[in-house]
Amino acid sequence: MKKPFGKLSKVSGKNHAVDPKKLYDNWANEYEEELINCYGYIAHEITTNKFNAIIANKNIQIMDVGCGTGLVGKELKKLGYLNIDGCDISPKMLEEAKKTNAYQGLIELDLNQEIINGLKRYDALISVGCFGYGSLNIKSLLNLIKLVNTNGVIFIFMNAQPFISENYQKYISLFVKKGLWKINSISEYNYMNELKRPGKLIIGIKK
DSSP states (O other): OBOOOHHHHHTSSTTOOOOHHHHHHHHTTTHHIIIIIIHOBOHHHHHHHHHHHHOOOTTSEEEEETOTTTHHHHHHHHTTOOEEEEEESOHHHHHHHHTTTOOSEEEEOOTTSOOOTTOOOEEEEEEESOBSTTSBOHHHHHHHHHTEEEEEEEEEEEEHHHHHHTTHHHHHHHHHHTTSEEEEEEEEEEOBTTBOOEEEEEEEEEO
16 A cells, blocks of 8 residues: 655644645645545545435535535536535635536635635535545534535545544534434545545534
């Protein structure tokens, strides 16, 4: 198995401090080439295939959080979903996502900050690869939940390392106790064919 190098190494391990907007702006042009061709990245495929197995209605309103270059949007479009918006902290990533023609709308948004009143709410939300060191954090979970309509579905795929070291399970359970959502499943997947990269796919329902 390979070890992460280049920009991926900067978001690997909790000792790396990064400015996510700057990092992903600088990574946008090579992002897909590096992740897919060098590492065999498949987190977007794992998540959208599971989404398709659960969500039959192709007309629901979907938010792709941390859409990056549009990997999730492209997969959803192939599967027949029609109403997809995306958000990301990086304007350069959003420029790449726009080229996919998979999204109805794209907005620059920092979900580590408080959600702005008046933002649209969605029937389903997908966030793939956004939670981790230097990216979205535990506080952002509340913002994601706020973006979803009651009974809407939330799919979060994240690196297992911060899930464990930052004790995400504690906060996931706390939000269940508070009646904010219920958890359908938390599943484990290795999400890079060329790299040992354990991940967690969390599927929840907004209460």
